[in-house]
Amino acid sequence: MRNQLLKYLQELVQAQVISDQTAEDIQQYFARKQQASPNRSMMVFGILGALFVGLGILLILAHNWDHFSRATKTVIAFVPLLAGQLACGWTLLKHPQSASWREGSSTFLFLAIGSCISLISQIYNISGSMSSFVLCWMLLGLPLVYVMRSGMSSLFFLTGVTFYGWEVGYNFSGGHAPWLYLLLLALALPFYIQLLRKRPNSNFTYFHHWLLALSVVIVLGSFSGSQDHWMFVAYFALFALLYLYGQTAFFEQAKMVYNAPRLLGSLGSVVLMFIFSFYDMWKDVLGDQEWLFPLQRDVWIALLLSLAAAGLYFWLRRRAAENWEPNPMSWMLFFFIPTFVLGHFLPVVATIVMNLAIFLLGIYEIREGARDRELGTLNFGLLLISALIVCRFFDTDISFVLRGILFVLIGAGFFVANYRMLKAKKSSNPSTEQQHDPQ
Amino acid sequence: MTRNNLIFVAFAAMVLLQLFVPAYMIVEQENVIKKGKAFKFRTAPIDPSDPFRGKYITLSFEDDRLLTADWQAWEAHEDAEVYLELETDSAGFARIRQVHLSPPAHTQDYFRATLYNVYEAHQHPGMGYLHFRFPFNRFYMEESKAGPAEQLYREAGRQPDSTEVYAVVYVRSGKAVVAEVMLNGLPIKEAVAAQQKEE
Known part of the structure; x- marks a missing residue:
């Protein structure tokens, strides 16, 4: 440009x-x-170089060279590790301010740690699970994030921690809640907060937004106990929390595509709303529950996340201008929870309410998009309505006649709304209308 | 302490930690190999792969169960960590002698395992099986040899009487290290190499 x-x-x-x-x-x-x-291309090439060399060494060592003795293999295991440590030490001594040096050497060392412990596992046939291997690797790599102030190491750490949470939580042969994941995530947070404060608009910060948001969305499900129907509310609350976080001052200057919390938050909420727009969902999934509040772990998680979302909502409201008009997505959670409870007793009503909510949200987005001339918002609204139409058109639970009548009524509604809008426009600005009208 | 000094101290601590953990892993394993007792476990190799650690053969052990009369008492301990005390049978292979809930004091010939499941033995009235998951089931091999090793085993398996595959496992005070897998008296990598040469 x-x-x-x-x-x-x-x-x-x-x-x-x-x-x-x-x-x-x-x-x-x-x-x-x-x-x-700073010279961005230098840094990118530095990181890419270290990444490829590090991954290459991992692969070469994974070959498992037969003709080396155990002692030779052990020495080889430490060579990349020592080289990485030397590079990092050199960087701290000679180029402490150079982001290219810091990121490049840390990237290499982070991968060298992995190659060292994997080679030792190989030499001694250590069977340990993938999760314990990754956990050991991440814990040894974590100091790099703070000592070297390395964004790349932090991204590696977050990826590894997410993988760990996934492995432990969703393991087919007996997964359990990965509580350690929470602690590991907390260990990564100070660096993220520092990024937010010092470099809110850097690429590393944007990548962190995405990775962190994705990580919690992926791992949350694994915390459910034996009962899990309240996890729907927990997820809705998490999406609300993400959406609201995306509205904070940190994201004021970020483009939409970098505002991962807001994007994931709205996408997740909408997907959940669509899931609950089907009658089967209310009847089969929730209808089978023995009682509404079993006070299992999922209820507590849902409660905690909902309270956090409510707290953030009111905090944003207090700080916002007086004429703040929050997007319905900001408070949809507080509408979803009563509907969710209602659905256990009156599934038909809950289904209708959820469909209406999607419909109104679509209309709202279209109106907002048209008013502010934001094509993205307008299209999002149109997408919501179209998806709702497709879902209901093929919904076999509703009779053809009823579906037909509903569609005709909605269509007629659009005509009426359009007609009234045109009429209002004409009466408020007759001169403009005349200019466009050759008659 | 200035900020710079603090960073260097933190760096030194990080370097030491990163060297210490792998070194400790090595010392622990070497200790078992040097001071532990070697047992032979009958096994069958299968060939999977690990993205970081390379190719290995998964060892599926034949004697990972114990037939016992008090099996019902163990049902409450399913998924628990147990200690398996070993002995050698008349053919020279490892056999589970006893199961303990805590490390036995009278011997070092035991390792930690998981009590996988407990079930009734229909062929032996009144008896039941305790089925264990061993903490060692991988034997890493050079990538060109892991696949053929499995194939070699399968082919040899067509004459079951003449085939003998076992893993040599060093055991000491709860820990176990797989040192070698033998196929008909030869280390499996040599058996594969000999086969590859013939072809």
Whole structure:
């Protein structure tokens, strides 16, 4: 964009749109900006180089060279580790401020730790599970995040920790709640908070938003106990929490695609709403539950997350301007919970309520999109309505006649709304209407 | 202490930790191999792969069960960690002598395992089986040899009487290390190498 702008400067000066001085100022502004920003391509190449070499060493060692003795293999196991440690030490001594050096050497060392412990497992035929191997690797790699201030190591750590949570929690041969995952996540948080404060708009921060949000969404399900129907509410609360977190000041300048919490939060909520727009869901899944509040672990998780979401909602509300109009997605949770309870007794009513909610949310998004001329929001609203139509059109639980009548009524509703909008527009601005109308 | 010094102290601690943990793993395993007793476990090899640690053969042990009369008393301990005391049978293979809930004091020839499940033995009225999961079931091999090792075993298995596959496992005070897998008297990697040469 910068090059394009500079190309047009001359043209703009010649056309007398801007003065010579302004053109000069613009050029100087970009020159200063480039000097201030670190050399990003150097860092990317440094990280990629270390990543490939590290992964290559992992693969070469995994070959398991037969003709080396146990002693030789043991020595080889430590070579990449020591090399990585030397590189990190050198970086701290000579280039402590260079992000390329810090990220490159830490990336290599992080992978070298993995290759060292995997080679030792190989030499001694240690059978330990994948989760214990990854846990050992991540704990040994964690200090790199803070000592080397390495974003890449933090991303590795989060990935490994998520994998650990997944392995322990969803293991087919007897998974159990991965409580240690919570502690590991907490260990990664100080670095994330530091990123938020110091570099809210850097690529590393954006990657962290995505990875953290995905991680909790993936692992939450594994915390459910023997009863798990309240996990639906827990997930809805988690999505609400993510959505609200995406509304905080940290994301004010971030583009939508980088606002992972908001995107995942709204997507997750909508998917859950659609799941509960089916009558079968209420009747079969929730109808089978013996009682509503079994006070199992899932109820507590749902309660805790809902309280957190409520807390964040009211905190945002207190800090927002007086005319704050929160998106319905912000408070949909407080609507979902009573509907969820109601659904246990009156599944038909809950189904209708959920369908209406999606419909109204779609209309709201379309209206907002049209008003603010935001195509993304408008399309999101249209997508909601279209998906709802598709779901209900093929919904075999409702009779053809009833579906037919519903569709005709909704269509008629659209016509009426359109007609009234046009009428209102005409009465408020007759001159504009005349300009467009050749009659 | 200045911030810089603090970083260097933290760095030194990190380096030591990263060296200590793998070194400790080595010392622990070497200890079992040097001071432990070797037992032979009858086994069958299968070939899977691990993304980081490479190819290995999974060992499925034949004598991972114990026939006992008080099996019902063990039902409450399913999924529990137990200690298996070993002895050698007349053919020279390992056999579970006794199961303990805590480490036995009178011997070092035992290792920690999981009581996988407990079930009635229909062929032996009044008796039941305790089925264990051993903590060692992997034998890492060079990637070109793990697949053929399994194949070799299968082919040899067509003449069951003449085939003998067993793992040599060092056992000492709760820990166990697989040192070798033997196929008809040869270390399995040599048996595979000989086979590859013939082809």
